[in-house]
Amino acid sequence: MEMRNTLATLCTLLAFVATGYSLTCTECLSWNGMPCSGTSVTCSANEVCASLFMGIFLGTSSISMTASSCAPKEDCGISGSLSFPSSKTTFASSCCSTDYCTPAKPALPDIVNKYNGLTCPACVSVESDQCDPGERMLCTGNENMCYWQTTVWPGVSSDIEMRGCATKSVCDLVSAGPSSLFKPLNVSSNSFCTSQAFPVSH
Template identity: 40%
Template sequence: MMCLLELFFILAALANTGLSLSCMQCSSTTTSCTGSSVTCSSGNKCGVIYTTTTAGSSTTSSYAMSCLSSDQCSLSGSLTTNDMRLKTAASCCSTDNCIPSLPSLPGDSSVYNGVTCRSCLSASSTWCYTSDTIKCTGNENMCLLQSTEISGSQSLATAIRGCSTQSFCNLGSQSSSANGLSSSIKFVCTSGSSGLRQGFYLPAVICLFFLKLLI
């Protein structure tokens, strides 16, 4: 799978274009790319979302440039399951077709923070549940259930449970449509005492693994 976070932001940017800043739109598996210029909605900036996903001994990267809102420009966080770890960060600049600096990804930590979460992955559904658990480390002190659904000219449904940083939980559930694709991304986080967390859920947003940049 490829990370869908960049795809959502690109869809949102295309769905809300207006007379404002022009930004390059492209994606790559390296740390740079070039592409066509798009007109952003008013108040948006030119942004980069950089993500790495580690599964076993293999690490893959994704890099995407497009229009981002100001709150998306400060995104930095990570999530971990028993099978993988994802780290992502964003940066922005504010002139026509500028290229933002490469954002710094969150660091690693092996220090258990007292939180234990369920852990599972689904590549075919917006729901997963398991008795498997994972001990959270560092700043990943929230349990998440993330679901992503994309429909239209291409379709995809994914779900993840694991440990997450609070930063992902602050973004809120969102949806968008553009170029024949509709996306709905929901990130549900638990808050409460240490130990295996269950019960009260708050909506949030993220995603993993994205389709090729806009067909």
Template identity: 40%
Template sequence: MSSCLLVTCLLSAIAATGYSLTCITCTSLTDIICEGPSVTCSSGDDSCLLSYIVTSMGGMEISKMYIRQCGKSNLCSKTGSISLPNGRMKAGTTCCRTNDCTPDKPVLPPDSHEKNGLACKTCFAPNANSCDSDLLTDCVGNETVCINQITTRTGDVPSTTAVRGCSSKEMCEPSRQVWNLGKITVNVENTCGNNGIYLQPNLLLPILSLWLFWKSLC
């Protein structure tokens, strides 16, 4: 009887405290998935995340990064891209839900050079919390929204960077992300919308014809 009572008390204690997931946390600046220490996740985190981020400038890859951390399931199986001045950032995230598991390697979206009719303001401002520009970039592929992204990094070398450009919708959600990378915390805030110049592809030819007709009258 006393043994049954003890087991009941233990089960009640476990149920009261809830189950805490543990995940590997690490960062790698290579194309090899990193390994690191196991940490106990916060109560709101239900998944172990693996993110892969590749940044290109002038058509050449300049950085690759793997990030493993605790997170929420709404970030799972997401891929997307952001086009910046003369560059592009592609990202993918996968997840798993058991202790210290290793998610599948994220698959990044393919490159596209097909314009979709949207043009967004584009700028890049290091050491600033905002940027604006009259420069427009033509959006391609599934980058169907304009994004304004502010990244704040705290730690040994704090910094804030603002960028604007074309983006796929997947990069906009959630609007705020916090990455805890050891001694560094990265806070990313996204604001997205179709606030660029958008021309439906089937309207481009009539508008061009109208412009040529108007020029012939002048």
């Protein structure tokens, strides 16, 4: 009898391996530490429950955001920052691998305001179709890549375009295409990076 139960357990485990067990996670978006609740989503076989934690600093004010959904395992445990004129965003992701689990909140990267000697084209456009990257900004900390993003938000008639500095981790994340980490935002975005961050001229 014991042998039969053992064989049954092994067969069940092998069935999970063969079919690829899929997690069920919660997809949600929350702001400023509010509880994140939303709909249930079934992940692909290679995905886990993931959360992207962001700190957005606009001048002297700041807001925090949490976006949770399914995401590939390679999107877990990443962190970095990106800066545009008058704003900076820091982020970190974490994951867990049981149904409806809540990823632990990681520490966001520290804000580093020390210039690293590089500059990037910098502009933000909300009203017009294209921003003028004639202005340049001084990059700080580990932000040694130039970043360019165009985003379409629901209900906004024109694209929002932003250019500035970013860490390599941001570029690695967007180079593989739209990440599932951003799915709860419900936006369409195209992002590009270049390593041609120019030294500050004296």
